[in-house]
Amino acid sequence: MTLAADAPTLSSANTGFMLICSALVMLMTPGLAFFYGGMVRVKSTLNMLMMSFISLGIVTILWVLYGFSLAFGTDSGSLIGWNGDWVGLSNIGLTELWPGYTIPVFVFMVFQLMFAIITPALISGALADRVKFSAWALFIALWATVVYFPVAHWVWGTGGWAFELGVIDFAGGTAVHINAGAAALGVILVIGKRVGFKKDPMRPHSLPLVMLGAGLLWFGWFGFNAGSWLGNDDGVGALMFVNTQVATAAAMLAWLVYEKIRHGAFTTLGAASGAVAGLVAITPAGGAVSPLGAIAVGAIAGLLCAMAVGLKYRFGYDDSLDVVGVHLVGGVIGSVLIGFFATGKGQSTATGVFYGDHGFDQLWKQLAGVGGVLAYSLIVSAVLAFALDKTIGMRVSEDDEVAGIDQAEHAETAYDFSGAGGGAARSVPAPVATESKKVDA
Numbered sequence: 001m002t003l004a005a006d007a008p009t010l011s012s013a014n015t016g017f018m019l020i021c022s023a024l025v026m027l028m029t030p031g032l033a034f035f036y037g038g039m040v041r042v043k044s045t046l047n048m049l050m051m052s053f054i055s056l057g058i059v060t061i062l063w064v065l066y067g068f069s070l071a072f073g074t075d076s077g078s079l080i081g082w083n084g085d086w087v088g089l090s091n092i093g094l095t096e097l098w099p100g101y102t103i104p105v106f107v108f109m110v111f112q113l114m115f116a117i118i119t120p121a122l123i124s125g126a127l128a129d130r131v132k133f134s135a136w137a138l139f140i141a142l143w144a145t146v147v148y149f150p151v152a153h154w155v156w157g158t159g160g161w162a163f164e165l166g167v168i169d170f171a172g173g174t175a176v177h178i179n180a181g182a183a184a185l186g187v188i189l190v191i192g193k194r195v196g197f198k199k200d201p202m203r204p205h206s207l208p209l210v211m212l213g214a215g216l217l218w219f220g221w222f223g224f225n226a227g228s229w230l231g232n233d234d235g236v237g238a239l240m241f242v243n244t245q246v247a248t249a250a251a252m253l254a255w256l257v258y259e260k261i262r263h264g265a266f267t268t269l270g271a272a273s274g275a276v277a278g279l280v281a282i283t284p285a286g287g288a289v290s291p292l293g294a295i296a297v298g299a300i301a302g303l304l305c306a307m308a309v310g311l312k313y314r315f316g317y318d319d320s321l322d323v324v325g326v327h328l329v330g331g332v333i334g335s336v337l338i339g340f341f342a343t344g345k346g347q348s349t350a351t352g353v354f355y356g357d358h359g360f361d362q363l364w365k366q367l368a369g370v371g372g373v374l375a376y377s378l379i380v381s382a383v384l385a386f387a388l389d390k391t392i393g394m395r396v397s398e399d400d401e402v403a404g405i406d407q408a409e410h411a412e413t414a415y416d417f418s419g420a421g422g423g424a425a426r427s428v429p430a431p432v433a434t435e436s437k438k439v440d441a
Contacts, residue, residue, distance in 0.1 A: 010095055011102035014231040018107045024223025025114035029056055029121055031220055035213025035272070036125045037414075038206040039321050043404030044129045045205065045414035051124035051136055058140050059117045064089055067116060068109050070149040075159025080150050101230050111227060112152070119148050119176045123381075125321035126184035129194045130401050133409045135394045139384060143183065147380050151179050151373055167369030168362070170240060170347060171228035173284025173335040174373045181328025182374045184319065186382035191394045193318035195401050202320075207268045214272035218248060221279045225286055229347070236287055236347050243286035244279065247298030251278025254302030262306075270306070277305035277326050281334030287347035288338050296341060301333045328374075335370050339363025 033052035040048045059067070066087055073083030085091035089109065098108040120140045127136070154160040155167065155175040162174070169175060196202070204210055225244045229237035255274025256266045281301030282294055289297060309325035312318065319325060339362045342352035350362045388394050395401075400408035407413060 008097055008100065008102045010097060010104065011231070014102045014233070015104060015107055017232055018103050018111055018227060018230060021223035021227025022107070022111045022114055024220045025111065025118070025227070026056075026220075028114075028217055028220035028224060029053070029118045031213050031216025032118060032121055032125075033213070034209050035217060035276070036128070036321055038209025038211075038213060039125075039204045039269075040128045041202060042205045042414060043406055046406040046410050046412055047133065048124070048128055050133065050410065051127070051131075052121040054133075054137055055117050055121040055140055058137060059120065059144050060113060062141060062144055063109075063113045063116050067144065067149050068112070070145075071112065071116075071152040072108075072157050075153070075157060078159055078161040078164065079154070081153045081157050081159070098230070102233075103230060108230065111230075112156075115172060115176060115224075116144060116148055116152070119172075119180050120144055120183075122177070122180035122323060122327055123184045123187065126188050126319045126323040127191070128320035129405055130395050131191065132392075132394060132396055135388050135392055138392070139187075139388060139394075142384050142388075143381060146384070147183065147377055148175075148179065151175050151377065154373070155369070162369045162372065165368060166350065166362070166365050168288055168338050168342065168348070168350060168366065169284045169335065169369065170287040171225045171283045173280070173331045174369050177280045177283060177327045177331030178335065178370060178373050179377045181324050181326075181331060182377040183381035184323040185317070185328065186378040186380075187385040188317055188319060188324075190382050190385040190389060193316075194320065195398055197318045198313060204269060210272050211268055214275055218275055218279065221248075221283075225283060229287065239346055240286040242291055243289060243294035244282055246291050247282035247286065247294040247301070248275050248278035250295045250298030251275065251281065251302030251305075254299040255306045258303055258306040273309070273322065273326060274302045274306065277301045277330045280305075280327055280330030281337070284331070284335045285338045285341065288342040288350065288352075289346070290341075290343050293341035293343065297334055297337050300337065301330050304333055305330050332370055332374070335366050336363070339366040 029052055033049045036052060037045050037048045069083045069086040070081055073081035073086060075081055092105050094104065096105045097103065098105050120143055152175050154162045155169050157163060221244055222241055226237045226241040229240060252271055252274035255270050255277065259270040260266055278298040278301055281297050285297050286294060305326050308329040309322040311325065338352060340352040340354050342350055342362055343355050344351035351358060352362055353360060385394060396405055396408055
């Protein structure tokens with residue numbers, strides 16, 4: 001019998017830590033906006049920023065109204081949750097603890113909210129330059145409701161089929177990155193390519209903005225990953241923090257080496273993209289692998305994601321900012337490699353092929369989780385995009401796309417150079433031409 005004195009009590013240290021982690025994860029969405037915003041052409045900068053930023057508004061309200069209940073409420077059929085007391089967060093006590101932990105329900109709720117916000121924002125990078133902002137906002141609301149909330153329940157909710165199967169996803173390799181990457185692929189297969197794809201130059205307009213965004217993402221990711229253990233009582237969160245840094249560094253270096261060999265240069269875009277690929281891959285795996293395993297996960301992800309971003313040119317799908325190549329591929333790599341590198345000494349006793357006596361037991365579980373989430377998100381996202389495209393229309397007109405989606409959708413431009421000349425022009429007398437000195441026209 002468990003004594004009442006042994007029951008968890010509210011920990012101010014863990015509560016404070018988790019509030020900080022929640023703020024760090026929130027910062028990742030503006031960081032993503034900068035990262036994506038710098039990668040597009042000037043005429044699409046504001047639209048790209050807004051496609052991430054609007055998720056902060058839409059998903060927050062949906063999460064409070066019913067999203068939290070669907071994702072983490074009482075299980076129904078291993079597919080969805082529900083708790084009427086959580087609708088509108090109206091019947092949650094201030095000191096009511098999340099079951100089994102020392103933090104309030106409100107703290108767990110707001111931490112998970114930040115995950116729900118950034119996941120649809122990730123999709124937007126694949127759709128740059130060509131989607132109506134109103135259609136995108138409606139897509140976020142529908143996608144969060146019918147894809148993200150159920151998938152979060154599958155992976156993290158008590159009773160969810162992936163959770164009960166034993167699929168390891170520490171902080172979102174399946175629920176966030178594979179989910180968003182598969183959704184991106186589904187949508188772009190429906191809405192088609194940008195005008196001028198594979199013909200016109202579509203280079204990043206601001207690499208400093210890309211690097212700023214990547215730095216904010218890297219910083220915020222420590223809250224994203226280490227915070228997912230929901231406390232600091234046993235060192236697993238610290239392991240995740242270390243592995244996040246290690247894998248990200250390895251992935252960045254691997255991407256740059258591949259880039260130098262393949263293209264002859266170390267680029268800032270490659271460094272930023274490699275870092276994000278490492279962050280993605282270690283997200284599901286960091287609590288299960290050792291730091292040496294994290295190096296392997298990061299290096300493999302950096303190399304394979306660098307190779308994968310070129311597939312869009314081979315197969316003809318227009319993944320504008322490489323969401324499929326980085327988030328889908330990186331999420332799959334990180335999730336599957338748990339089946340090889342899990343040591344059994346981190347978040348659980350489950351071991352991978354290289355460390356345990358259970359052969360491929362964990363590996364097949366990881367493959368089941370990856371396959372289930374990927375297929376569901378890809379199909380449902382494509383159906384949602386098709387339905388919106390056939391009703392309100394997903395794309396702006398070709399003229400608006402060519403002229404610039406910022407002006408068409410937001411009536412603004414990212415940069416105003418009208419006053420770049422400085423002070424008032426001065427009147428300067430024209431030089432007089434003489435026979436000995438002719439003035440050029």
